[in-house]
Amino acid sequence: MxxxxxxxxxxxxxxxxxxxxxxxxxxxxxxxxxxxxxxxxxxxxxxxxxxxAPTSTRATLRRLAGVPTLIGGTVVDVVTGSADVIRCCLGRPPDPGLVWLPTGPTSPSSFAAWGIRLGITPNTVVVEVDEERGAVLVHVLDAHDPETVRDEQMASYRSRQQRVFP
Amino acid sequence: MISVVLDVVGGLLLVLGLGLMTIALVGVLRMQGTYSKLHAQSLATGPGVCFVLASSVATENAATISYAAVGIVFTVLTAPVASHAIARAARRRGAEAEPR
Amino acid sequence: MTALVAVPALVWVTVLVVVGGLALLRGQDVLQRLIALDLLAVLVVALLALLSYLRGVPHYLDAAVALALLSLVATVATARYLATGGPLE
The missing domain is CATH 1.10.287 (Helix Hairpins)
Structure with a gap:
């Protein structure tokens, strides 16, 4: 309702x-x-x-309570990502490459939200979306350590998005 | 008083937005490879144009500000779609590298 | 917004549009040119927004939003066309 x-x-x-x-x-x-x-x-x-799936009023309210974190966290991500890309634009890009981000969201709307969040952040470009495996292929400018990239993005997903779009 | 503050805020937002666009253009000219250029371009299509539209607060005109708000919402929702479409086309055409 | 801020900004964006044209010509393949074209559309959107602030005509921003929409459709259509390998496949 x-x-x-x-x-x-x-x-x-x-x-x-x-x-x-x-x-x-x-x-x-x-x-x-x-x-x-x-x-x-x-x-x-x-x-x-x-x-x-039927959702209760309390569940909806709990999701809504996470919206400020989602928007604020995304703004923080955009600012830090922009700073990274500005540094690479004016200097040399360290080591650009493609990285799979596995086991993210589960439903199509969550995928859409995650894709928009990754896409509006300048330091990640969404290349491919695999809904069956629940994974997204992104391009990053500094991919010499893929594990760090994965950990950072999954931490951002968990702390910012999971409450609203699981 | 309010008007002066809004003018200053609008001017700062405008300078920030134009600076981001300039850096994005430099990046597109300097970087090698389609994906890397996409990173630089999304600097302008995302935050850059949002800042320029947000500087409409300095006009103190309700119609202008509301149109600019529509523009910002629209940009945030569509900029990732365009850059994903280009990135996907680049991968289908066999541009560079294995995923790590 | 005063002309003191808006006019230099307009001049600067015009310079950026010219340089963007240079980026369009320097692209190595069709996708890089598409990226430059998308960037040019954003620059023109900024130009229209600035013109609207300078003259106090809100309806120029309508044109800006419509241009952004058209550029999205054009970019996605071209990218999809290129992803399938052209008309001969």
Whole structure:
């Protein structure tokens, strides 16, 4: 229930940002359009996915409590990653190479979140996604020690993302 | 008072964003290899353009700031998609190296 | 935003667009040129945003967001086309 409400609020917010007004009529139009989109999305998911697992209100609230950590942690990752890439841009890249990051998230939406998190961070580029093995192939600028890269990324996944997108 | 503070903040964000774009361009020109160039490019397509759009706070115009916010949300969601598409094409075309 | 900040920024981004064109010409293969083209689109988005701040016309930012969208679609389509090995396979 909270999930549906959140989606409607988020979509209405996006609509209001695009039309950039807070008139009552615009808000009403936004709510109607957002509800339509959410309803269609739910119906589509019910027919395509096998069984959407029922989630309790407490579980949803616990996930929501992790969102600030997710966003803040991602911003920290982007800043440190940018600093790394700036150093490599102005100097010499140490040892670029491809690294597999195994045993990450389990569901498609978590994969999407992880991919966006890895992609928006400049020091990792997502090259290949293997959903069956639950692994992502990334390119990093300093790959002389793949184990360290793996440990760092998995630690970041666990501390930042796992609560919201397991 | 508020207006001066916003001007300074906007100016700083603008300088930061343009600096990131400049460094990204230098990186794209200097680095060897498709993947390495992608790292430099994502410096501009991610944080760089977000900073430039965020500097709209200095205009103090609600419409401008809300459009810029839409732009930032959109950029954060789509920049990784473009860079992943290019990286995947590079791997399919057999660019460099075994995974470690 | 005052013209004191916006005009030098516009000049600087224009210089960057020219250098970006150079990067486009210097690319060694088609993917590196695609990367340079994507970067150029981002630079033009920044140019449109700055123009909007300078003139106080919010609707230029609409054009900027639309350009970013078009550049995403173009990049993904071209990359997918190149990943499958061209039209002859």
């Amino acid at each position: 909270i999930g549906i409400l959140l989606r409607v609020v988020a979509l209405t917010g996006l609509y209001l940002l695009v039309v950039s007004s807070t008139k009552l009529g615009d808000i009403a139009t936004g709510v109607v359009l957002a509800s339509l989109v959410v309803a269609v999305g739910r119906r589509h998911r019910r027919t395509s996915a096998p069984t959407p």
